[in-house]
Amino acid sequence: MWLLPPARVVSAAKAMINLPFTLLVEKRTEEVPRWLPAATSVGSVVLAFVVSGIVLAAIGANPLQVYGFFARATFGSWAAFSDTLVKATPLILVGLACSVAFKMKLWNIGAEGQFYIGAFFASLVVLVPLLPTDSSPWLMIPAMMAMGMLGGALWGFLPGLLKARFQVNEIITTLMLNYVAVLWNNFWIFDRWSDAGFQMTPTFGRNSWLPRLSDYAREYPLFSGLTLHLGVFFGLFAAAAVWWILQRSRWGYEIRLIGDNPQAARYAGVSIARNVIWVMMLSGALAGLAGMAEISGVVHRLQERISPGYGFTGIIVAWLAKLHPLGVILVSILFGALIVASREVQPSGIAQMIQGFVLFAVISSDVLLRYKIRLVRAAPQPAGPPGEFA
Amino acid sequence: MPGKTQTAPSPAGFPNANPIYVRNRTMSDSPYAVEMHDIVIKFPGVLANDRVDFTLKRGEIHALLGENGAGKSTLMNVLAGLYKPNSGTLRVNGNVVTFNSPRDAIAQGIGMVHQHFMLVPTQTVTENILLGLPEPRFFLNLPRFERKIQELQSQFGLTVDPKAKIWQISVGEQQRVEILKTLYRGANVLIFDEPTAVLAPQEIHDLIGTMRALVAQGKSIVFISHKLHEVEAVADRITVLRKGRVTAGGLPMTGRTRRELAQLMVGRDVVFEVAKEATPPGEAVLKLQQLKATSNKGTPALRGLSLEICAGEIVGIAGVAGNGQSELAECITGLRPCDSGQVTVAGTQLTNQPPLAAILAGVSHIPEDRTRVGSAPNLTITDNIIMKCYRQEPIGNGITIDEPSATKFANELKERYDILAPGVQTLVRKLSGGNLQKVILAREITANPRVIVAVQPTRGLDVGAVEAIQQHLLQQRKAGTAILLISEELEELIALSDRIAVIFDGQVMGVVGAHEFNLHEIGLMMTGTRLETLRTPHGRKV
Numbered sequence: 001m002w003l004l005p006p007a008r009v010v011s012a013a014k015a016m017i018n019l020p021f022t023l024l025v026e027k028r029t030e031e032v033p034r035w036l037p038a039a040t041s042v043g044s045v046v047l048a049f050v051v052s053g054i055v056l057a058a059i060g061a062n063p064l065q066v067y068g069f070f071a072r073a074t075f076g077s078w079a080a081f082s083d084t085l086v087k088a089t090p091l092i093l094v095g096l097a098c099s100v101a102f103k104m105k106l107w108n109i110g111a112e113g114q115f116y117i118g119a120f121f122a123s124l125v126v127l128v129p130l131l132p133t134d135s136s137p138w139l140m141i142p143a144m145m146a147m148g149m150l151g152g153a154l155w156g157f158l159p160g161l162l163k164a165r166f167q168v169n170e171i172i173t174t175l176m177l178n179y180v181a182v183l184w185n186n187f188w189i190f191d192r193w194s195d196a197g198f199q200m201t202p203t204f205g206r207n208s209w210l211p212r213l214s215d216y217a218r219e220y221p222l223f224s225g226l227t228l229h230l231g232v233f234f235g236l237f238a239a240a241a242v243w244w245i246l247q248r249s250r251w252g253y254e255i256r257l258i259g260d261n262p263q264a265a266r267y268a269g270v271s272i273a274r275n276v277i278w279v280m281m282l283s284g285a286l287a288g289l290a291g292m293a294e295i296s297g298v299v300h301r302l303q304e305r306i307s308p309g310y311g312f313t314g315i316i317v318a319w320l321a322k323l324h325p326l327g328v329i330l331v332s333i334l335f336g337a338l339i340v341a342s343r344e345v346q347p348s349g350i351a352q353m354i355q356g357f358v359l360f361a362v363i364s365s366d367v368l369l370r371y372k373i374r375l376v377r378a379a380p381q382p383a384g385p386p387g388e389f390a
Numbered sequence: 391m392p393g394k395t396q397t398a399p400s401p402a403g404f405p406n407a408n409p410i411y412v413r414n415r416t417m418s419d420s421p422y423a424v425e426m427h428d429i430v431i432k433f434p435g436v437l438a439n440d441r442v443d444f445t446l447k448r449g450e451i452h453a454l455l456g457e458n459g460a461g462k463s464t465l466m467n468v469l470a471g472l473y474k475p476n477s478g479t480l481r482v483n484g485n486v487v488t489f490n491s492p493r494d495a496i497a498q499g500i501g502m503v504h505q506h507f508m509l510v511p512t513q514t515v516t517e518n519i520l521l522g523l524p525e526p527r528f529f530l531n532l533p534r535f536e537r538k539i540q541e542l543q544s545q546f547g548l549t550v551d552p553k554a555k556i557w558q559i560s561v562g563e564q565q566r567v568e569i570l571k572t573l574y575r576g577a578n579v580l581i582f583d584e585p586t587a588v589l590a591p592q593e594i595h596d597l598i599g600t601m602r603a604l605v606a607q608g609k610s611i612v613f614i615s616h617k618l619h620e621v622e623a624v625a626d627r628i629t630v631l632r633k634g635r636v637t638a639g640g641l642p643m644t645g646r647t648r649r650e651l652a653q654l655m656v657g658r659d660v661v662f663e664v665a666k667e668a669t670p671p672g673e674a675v676l677k678l679q680q681l682k683a684t685s686n687k688g689t690p691a692l693r694g695l696s697l698e699i700c701a702g703e704i705v706g707i708a709g710v711a712g713n714g715q716s717e718l719a720e721c722i723t724g725l726r727p728c729d730s731g732q733v734t735v736a737g738t739q740l741t742n743q744p745p746l747a748a749i750l751a752g753v754s755h756i757p758e759d760r761t762r763v764g765s766a767p768n769l770t771i772t773d774n775i776i777m778k779c780y781r782q783e784p785i786g787n788g789i790t791i792d793e794p795s796a797t798k799f800a801n802e803l804k805e806r807y808d809i810l811a812p813g814v815q816t817l818v819r820k821l822s823g824g825n826l827q828k829v830i831l832a833r834e835i836t837a838n839p840r841v842i843v844a845v846q847p848t849r850g851l852d853v854g855a856v857e858a859i860q861q862h863l864l865q866q867r868k869a870g871t872a873i874l875l876i877s878e879e880l881e882e883l884i885a886l887s888d889r890i891a892v893i894f895d896g897q898v899m900g901v902v903g904a905h906e907f908n909l910h911e912i913g914l915m916m917t918g919t920r921l922e923t924l925r926t927p928h929g930r931k932v
Binding site (some may be wrong): 265269271 | 725763765768786788789790
């Protein structure tokens with residue numbers, strides 16, 4: 001977007017192909033209307049589907065049929081929608097984790113690692129075990145949540161401390177700690193907790209499972225077969241909490257102030273070092289909670305590849321949502337649907353392609369927020385190249 | 391200004407032509423280098439230039455005067471090829487021209503010396519001058535170009551080491567590089583956009599000398615400014631803009647009074663004499679003892695500075711920029727660590743305490759850099775106004791921020807301090823310099839400070855805003871606040887201060903009271919002579 005050619009270049013390019021109109025690109029001087037950011041995001045998602053449709057048509061598929069199939073597989077029934085939400089749950093939490101940090105211009109690329117460590121810490125409750133194996137779920141689950149958030153927060157604390165004390169670049173440290181976290185988990189599941197030589201721990205007891213809708217199928221037959229678990233409410237509640245923190249709390253004011261101008265924040269007496277540590281810990285805790293929700297709500301044990309890159313997708317989710325918590329929920333549901341859809345169609349890359357197009361379209365739609373593009377009727381061209389006497 | 395009568399070193403005997411990059415030198419008989427006629431520029435919601443006429447004679451310095459937002463820079467951006475006017479004609483040397491880009495303007499010999507320098511800090515002077523030119527093509531034969539640049543330097547008396555890197559040279563020298571850049575590209579018309587805003591008094595002198603040398607050799611200059619004394623010192627003719635319209639077109643400078651010019655600019659009478667009531671100063675509030683601090687470059691900035699300021703007193707700090715003024719303000723407000731010495735405010739020890747300690751001790755700070763330090767540009771006026779008081783009731787209650795009372799507070803201040811903006815939800819980056827400064831001032835004064843550290847509070851503001859801000863400072867003085875006023879405008883210091891301390895190389899050269907202000911003495915102290923040396927009969931040290 002910063003490489004956008006100025007108006008005159010566009011019209012010069014137009015002169016070569018001689019269209020009866022010309023595109024005028026003008027920098028916005030007035031405030032952007034409030035609805036516009038949301039409208040461009042929706043518009044670019046639509047555009048991404050149109051472009052993907054063209055690609056699908058080119059390889060001989062009927063795009064409408066494919067999309068119809070997608071829609072049925074992701075939103076077509078309660079069961080399908082429940083699957084979509086299950087995939088959206090970790091994305092919401094991880095997307096929020098990234099949003100909080102990015103709001104302060106703190107580039108936490110380590111949500112993936114914080115996710116794994118969160119899962120590991122939550123597993124400790126069951127596997128060590130920290131609590132008696134026959135504890136009530138009312139004790140077990142809060143303990144796992146607390147441990148998951150503690151683990152994620154610890155994994156955020158380390159880069160936060162290094163950044164605050166020694167100005168170590170958090171992009172590098174958080175990225176590297178991802179690998180440490182994955183390998184740390186591998187050590188335990190390959191060696192110490194391996195279930196009969198497989199790279200996974202034994203299944204956890206039912207008292208550590210997050211309740212699912214299907215658990216209540218006896219009372220409500222409608223819920224039969226629905227995999228949606230309590231974790232989705234963690235996501236929704238966390239979104240509300242993050243919104244409140246950023247928009248209404250004193251801490252959030254400090255975060256926004258530092259994010260916009262750290263020098264002004266320092267001048268206003270805000271401690272940047274302390275906020276770096278706290279925000280990294282909050283970010284890590286949210287990602288850690290996502291890890292806990294995934295093992296306790298879906299896989300019910302600690303194993304390899306519990307995350308198909310949720311931590312990295314979370315970065316994209318946060319960005320597409322423009323760091324807004326409500327946006328994070330919506331984008332996560334869209335991305336969750338794409339994950340579900342990729343299981344339903346062959347080749348599975350189709351869904352990833354759409355994801356890619358969405359990313360391109362949304363990021364480039366930022367141009368519309370900074371520039372106004374108008375179509376105007378072409379004026380008669382002055383003779384000679386520009387710059388000569390007219 | 392002291393010594394504004396100093397004349398330029400005029401290197402006589404040099405041919406009146408620029409040997410490098412001679413292009414389009416279609417000299418006509420027109421006595422005008424530039425004629426702009428009926429120029430109209432519309433921005434969304436604003437008529438920035440409303441049928442403006444402007445002419446520039448060959449070999450003259452034409453000052454373009456006006457308040458902030460009067461349309462001066464817009465008009466000159468048309469001449470520099472940055473904006474295309476909605477209507478109007480532009481002639482250069484008598485020929486009608488249209489510019490589609492700055493390149494076209496340069497081809498016609500028009501160059502702009504921007505207020506904010508467009509230089510690459512890590513490259514040398516020569517490299518910066520050559521940047522973007524078709525030559526050298528591939529091999530960078532720097533010595534050859536360095537010689538060319540040195541020729542240009544000696545022709546116009548613009549000395550700066552061509553091999554020095556930009557970050558190593560002073561602001562004044564950087565500006566000379568900008569001037570050399572335009573000259574190297576063959577400029578005959580130079581537009582200076584508020585060139586003195588960033589300069590120290592001595593550098594302003596040098597610049598005025600340079601401008602005289604340039605016109606002596608046939609260059610023509612447009613000088614955009616709102617500082618009346620500089621315009622007086624340098625301009626041959628003036629054009630005054632107000633709200634996009636010409637209120638005085640091409641008047642000869644001789645015989646104009648400052649009051650007359652200010653009236654043309656502002657549209658009403660401006661009081662130059664600041665009425666200052668005599669108030670007896672109270673107890674010493676701010677005490678600085680043997681303060682030592684290091685600059686960002688790692689060089690000693692303050693070298694044992696001591697000063698006391700009493701309640702209800704304004705102490706001005708005079709000095710050439712870069713003699714420790716910024717560091718002094720930062721040490722008091724906790725933004726910079728002190729190497730040794732002591733800062734106390736009303737008995738509270740503030741040495742090497744965090745900025746919050748200074749805020750809580752009642753130190754307000756009007757920072758030098760309004761956009762980078764004093765405000766958060768993408769936050770609203772409300773968010774910026776509560777920056778110092780969001781911790782206290784009624785705005786901050788415990789862990790939340792009370793939106794309604796924050797908005798109410800912001801609206802009150804917007805009213806009281808006459809901040810012009812559509813609403814308190816406006817982002818502060820949309821505000822003009824004067825209104826932004828009023829936001830900062832409103833915030834700092836309503837904190838009920840014991841001490842105000844005001845650094846360049848009126849720099850770059852128009853006459854109306856300057857007046858308002860000076861009045862607010864005087865009101866604070868009356869209310870018993872101790873004010874440290876750091877300014878490069880000696881006139882302002884003399885008008886407002888009860889005492890002036892002159893700073894040189896991180897030390898106080900001497901403190902003079904209001905009854906004995908003497909420009910000559912202050913000038914000598916600014917260049918490093920101690921007051922006690924000055925006042926001994928034969929200049930010997932006591």
